[in-house]
Amino acid sequence: MQTDYSFTNDSQAITIRLDQNNPDLLAYLQQESITSWAYITAWNPLSFPQTEEYNHSQQQILREQLKDYKVFEGEGKGRDGKWPAEASYFIAGISRDKACEIGLDFGQTAILVSSESLEPELVILHPPSVENNNF
Template sequence: MRELQIVNAVELATAYAAAEYVVVLDGDALPLRVGLPASDLEAYWPASRYAFITAWNPASQPRSDSANQAADALLVAQLDAVGATRHAAWAQDPSGQWREPGWLLAGIEETDLLRLAIEFGQAAVLAWHPGEPVRLRMLMPRPSAIPTVPAVEHTDWVAG
């Protein structure tokens, strides 16, 4: 199991909450945003629970494409083992300068999602139920001082 060493958890959460998440279903690019419902996605792909996870760049440290692809292949094998249905997706910063592949999941149990995120060194995942806003789940204790900004309003702090 990897341990995350984050210099500024609030800054990281703010960046993740501001990121754009996208999944392509039936040729349509469907955006996901922290704090907003994912109505279009939910209409296309009904499920009891949704999540976004990646195996790329553990601990938010850039790695080579080959290392990231190898980690992704291991994640896919584990997603298959827990029976999670998935579609390729990605996260990117609003300027489009950074993009990271991942998986949009349906039907994965919260315990499996968090276990896999921790195992693959991730600082956060997205998770939500139909009709609810997309939530950012930071895999670390809540910092003592969090500014009141919309970007972190829909963030849960889960000690990893």
């Protein structure tokens, strides 16, 4: 809930926050006629830190799986600075089901998807572990 999910589209940087209104996001979605979206990373499966090499490798595999979508690079970064920023993708036009499937495939604890109002919704895919409560 205390994470800034940012991405840069063709002309502007947009930050998504779960605990606030997101007028820049909504304006962009309306302008581009985007009716569904997701925000996903392949970094640090199950919220266990991995090497940078592993994370970059998994992120590249994720990008290849998203080749049929309009994708923008982004970064998820906790506001408290306790967890390192994670490279991420904003994916336009992806369904909730497909986004959840991909998130599960990459062992993600949670992903963002668009709600019916196009505002962000946090979907928990794997509950955080007791041993590593970084979520």
